[in-house]
Amino acid sequence: MTLNEQQAKIEDRKAVIGVVGLGYVGLPVACKFAEAGFRVIGVDIKAERVAQINAGENPIEGREPGLADLLKQVAKSDQFNATLDYADISEADVILISVETPVGKDHEPNFDALGAASTSTGRSMKEGTLVIVESTVAPGTMDGVVMPLLEEASGSMLNAGFFLGHCPERVMPGRLLANIEKMPRVCGGSSPETAETMMALYKIIVRGDLDPTDCLTAELVKTTENAYRDVNIGFANEVALICEAVGGDVRQVKDLVNKVPYRQMLDAGAGVGGHCIPKDPWLLAYGASDEKAPLRIIPAARAINDFMPLHMVALLQDAMESAGKDVSGSRILVMGYSYLQDSDDTRNSPSAVLVPRLQELGADVVIHDPYVPEYQSDLWNVATEIDAVIIMVRHSQYLEIDLAKLKSSMTAPVLVDGRAVFDAEKAEALGFEYRGVGQGKAA
Numbered sequence: 001m002t003l004n005e006q007q008a009k010i011e012d013r014k015a016v017i018g019v020v021g022l023g024y025v026g027l028p029v030a031c032k033f034a035e036a037g038f039r040v041i042g043v044d045i046k047a048e049r050v051a052q053i054n055a056g057e058n059p060i061e062g063r064e065p066g067l068a069d070l071l072k073q074v075a076k077s078d079q080f081n082a083t084l085d086y087a088d089i090s091e092a093d094v095i096l097i098s099v100e101t102p103v104g105k106d107h108e109p110n111f112d113a114l115g116a117a118s119t120s121t122g123r124s125m126k127e128g129t130l131v132i133v134e135s136t137v138a139p140g141t142m143d144g145v146v147m148p149l150l151e152e153a154s155g156s157m158l159n160a161g162f163f164l165g166h167c168p169e170r171v172m173p174g175r176l177l178a179n180i181e182k183m184p185r186v187c188g189g190s191s192p193e194t195a196e197t198m199m200a201l202y203k204i205i206v207r208g209d210l211d212p213t214d215c216l217t218a219e220l221v222k223t224t225e226n227a228y229r230d231v232n233i234g235f236a237n238e239v240a241l242i243c244e245a246v247g248g249d250v251r252q253v254k255d256l257v258n259k260v261p262y263r264q265m266l267d268a269g270a271g272v273g274g275h276c277i278p279k280d281p282w283l284l285a286y287g288a289s290d291e292k293a294p295l296r297i298i299p300a301a302r303a304i305n306d307f308m309p310l311h312m313v314a315l316l317q318d319a320m321e322s323a324g325k326d327v328s329g330s331r332i333l334v335m336g337y338s339y340l341q342d343s344d345d346t347r348n349s350p351s352a353v354l355v356p357r358l359q360e361l362g363a364d365v366v367i368h369d370p371y372v373p374e375y376q377s378d379l380w381n382v383a384t385e386i387d388a389v390i391i392m393v394r395h396s397q398y399l400e401i402d403l404a405k406l407k408s409s410m411t412a413p414v415l416v417d418g419r420a421v422f423d424a425e426k427a428e429a430l431g432f433e434y435r436g437v438g439q440g441k442a443a
């Protein structure tokens with residue numbers, strides 16, 4: 001099949017779409033294409049997830065407006081089915097790959113999932129398939145990893161037997177469907193004609209701008225936008241530490257700085273998590289040699305953001321000391337275990353760094369999170385005989401907490417706020433020993 005034939009099939013919505021990897025990225029995009037009238041077949045290696053999806057049950061626990069209903073609708077109508085068997089996507093005209101792309105301890109990309117998905121896709125795809133990688137990948141991965149694996153596994157050549165593009169996803173948990181619809185997308189093709197066909201496909205589900213480009217630029221754009229965010233959060237966190245040292249309030253500083261046109265300082269907080277922001281800066285940096293591009297800002301931002309959960313421990317120790325208590329032997333309630341408000345996503349969660357450190361210090365740690373299944377118990381059942389509370393996530397439920405009630409269930413009223421959930425003055429007026437990230441105490 002030629003690209004022109006592909007495009008005609010896409011425009012008539014007769015193209016069959018395969019989606020490899022049905023996680024936070026793959027599942028909503030599969031649902032959106034099914035809703036638009038395409039026959040969609042999703043492949044995953046997790047049997048439980050495949051069964052849930054086929055039963056029309058949303059496997060994502062967080063607050064995801066519209067996703068559960070849409071999945072139920074497209075699964076019920078058989079417009080979208082999930083499978084464990086790659087043979088089921090052998091008739092797909094377009095295959096989207098959306099598997100995880102983590103980095104290892106050495107900060108280098110781990111290609112296990114992407115490599116396996118590329119090889120399995122190459123073995124199953126028919127001639128003329130358009131393969132689009134939606135996962136975030138290090139610059140050079142499309143040419144250096146995905147394309148050779150597809151060629152080897154399929155026995156055919158790029159732009160003769162198959163076509164290849166990179167359209168990095170820009171979703172965020174909590175807004176998966178809305179972001180697919182509204183966010184602009186970069187359509188990186190391995191040829192300008194491929195990019196054009198990708199534009200024809202994505203314009204069916206995306207209302208934001210679509211920009212045609214090459215694969216390398218698409219790889220650079222996606223990893224740069226997340227590295228940009230990480231660096232800016234790192235900056236805000238460093239200013240927060242300065243504010244604590246000199247007795248200022250970082251939230252007020254941020255608001256007043258942002259009154260200057262073109263200044264967009266971000267919020268400081270208890271750390272950065274998720275699958276993307278902690279690793280995408282390393283993906284961007286991957287392959288840059290020390291001589292040509294010695295890395296300075298990216299590792300510095302990563303270091304400060306990784307340090308913030310440990311800084312929460314230091315704030316707790318300081319507050320406990322003022323309250324005449326020791327962390328060792330105290331019962332500490334950690335509120336929030338996902339990395340993001342109103343999400344169930346615990347990948348690289350700052351709480352996963354904080355909790356073991358508190359346990360090392362001898363604390364009895366109790367965890368609550370309204371979205372993470374292991375920690376979903378009633379807050380007021382776990383908030384008993386608590387010596388201190390640490391807020392790690394700005395979940396909506398926490399914004400409505402009655403502070404006086406919380407205090408009445410505590411033996412020592414220590415409150416450490418990593419997400420600016422509570423007002424320091426109000427907490428102190430109620431008798432809390434309060435510490436907040438970036439909230440210094442005037443001398």
Ligand SMILES: NC(=O)c1ccc[n+]([C@@H]2O[C@H](COP(=O)([O-])OP(=O)(O)OC[C@H]3O[C@@H](n4cnc5c(N)ncnc54)[C@H](O)[C@@H]3O)[C@@H](O)[C@H]2O)c1
Pocket residue numbers: 020021022023024025026043044045046049098099100101113114116117120134135136137168169170171172173275276
């Ligand atoms: N989570 C986000 O908010 C987000 C946003 C933008 C981009 N991304 C990028 O999208 C990609 C996917 O992220 P995610 O959050 O959806 O990950 P995820 O872990 O939620 O989903 C990946 C899915 O792929 C499946 N999988 C792994 N290997 C497979 C294989 N060989 N064959 C079939 N399925 C396989 C896994 O079982 C899993 O269900 C990553 O590159 C990530 O950086 C994620």
